[in-house]
Amino acid sequence: xxxxxxxxxxxxxxxxxxxxxxxxxxxxxxxxxxxxxxxxxxxxxxxxxxxxxxxxxxxxxxxxxxxxxxxxxxxxxxxxxxxxxxxxxxxxxxxxxxxxxxxxxxxxxxxxx
Amino acid sequence: xxxxxxxxxxxxxxxxxxxxxxxxxxxxxxxxxxxxxxxxxxxxxxxxxxxxxxxxxxxxxxxxxxxxxxxxxxxxxxxxxxxxxxxxxxxxxxxxxxxxxxxxxxxxxxxxx
DNA sequence: CTAACGTACAACTATATGGTTGTAGATCAG
DNA sequence: CTGATCTACAACCATATAGTTGTACGTTAG
Numbered sequence: 001x002x003x004x005x006x007x008x009x010x011x012x013x014x015x016x017x018x019x020x021x022x023x024x025x026x027x028x029x030x031x032x033x034x035x036x037x038x039x040x041x042x043x044x045x046x047x048x049x050x051x052x053x054x055x056x057x058x059x060x061x062x063x064x065x066x067x068x069x070x071x072x073x074x075x076x077x078x079x080x081x082x083x084x085x086x087x088x089x090x091x092x093x094x095x096x097x098x099x100x101x102x103x104x105x106x107x108x109x110x111x112x113x
Numbered sequence: 114x115x116x117x118x119x120x121x122x123x124x125x126x127x128x129x130x131x132x133x134x135x136x137x138x139x140x141x142x143x144x145x146x147x148x149x150x151x152x153x154x155x156x157x158x159x160x161x162x163x164x165x166x167x168x169x170x171x172x173x174x175x176x177x178x179x180x181x182x183x184x185x186x187x188x189x190x191x192x193x194x195x196x197x198x199x200x201x202x203x204x205x206x207x208x209x210x211x212x213x214x215x216x217x218x219x220x221x222x223x224x225x226x
Numbered sequence: 227c228t229a230a231c232g233t234a235c236a237a238c239t240a241t242a243t244g245g246t247t248g249t250a251g252a253t254c255a256g
Numbered sequence: 257c258t259g260a261t262c263t264a265c266a267a268c269c270a271t272a273t274a275g276t277t278g279t280a281c282g283t284t285a286g
Contacts, residue, residue, distance in 0.1 A: 150262075150263095151262075151263070152261080152262055152263080162262085162263085163263095163264090163265085166263075166264075166265090184262090185261065185262045185263070186261095186262060186263080187262080187263065187264095
């Protein structure tokens with residue numbers, strides 16, 4: 001199964017926006033390492049449960065984590081796919097920059113000295 | 114010269130926040146490819162000059178671009194360093210995920226079937 | 227059954243963002 | 257010198273974020 005890996009502007013916005021908060025990055029890090037319920041996650045942060053819930057919701061909306069019911073709990077898992085898409089974006093930017101360098105080099109070879 | 118590549122939470126916040134907008138990503142893309150003045154950049158977007166100015170200011174605050182006076186113009190250049198730091202962040206997340214997979218594999222080998 | 231737990235969601239506040247218009251200073255062209 | 261250009265910045269508005277508290281509901285433990 002080949003999945004369309006083209007991301008709309010809105011989707012990319014959401015991914016980067018979701019990563020622009022230290023608490024959310026920590027949740028991504030933790031849930032990539034091992035899944036955890038929302039309440040277990042919440043214990044480690046100096047804020048209300050509802051606040052953590054909102055962070056998880058934003059991460060879920062960006063596709064960076066998935067939530068799975070287990071009894072009364074909601075298990076949160078990090079999603080490496082979304083990370084990879086963000087990496088791809090940044091890679092294209094680096095490629096663009098390398099392209100510029102290559103063009104500058106070519107220019108220098110044409111007009112040496 | 115070795116530069117400290119450790120980023121504070123605030124700095125990382127700013128980088129991802131700056132990347133969470135399609136106009137700003139486009140400015141990064143363009144200025145990585147070739148430097149351009151703020152007004153030249155602004156011509157291509159359906160918003161006021163002041164709005165583009167603010168986007169550039171946010172990118173500059175995040176270190177994603179640098180601004181250089183040239184006469185009455187301000188020349189904007191993309192900064193690949195900041196891109197690389199964001200890439201590094203995402204790479205560590207992927208490493209964390211791979212670490213989990215490795216641990217799962219080891220577990221399966223210990224308890225086969 | 228009952229109490230505690232985990233979650234969902236609404237309402238509210240404060241601050242940040244993304245846009246606007248307007249004013250003003252510096253520089254360039256003629 | 258004068259006018260056009262490029263930029264800077266303030267003030268304002270609408271919306272989104274990040275946090276709070278409070279209420280409600282399903283699930284689990286005893």
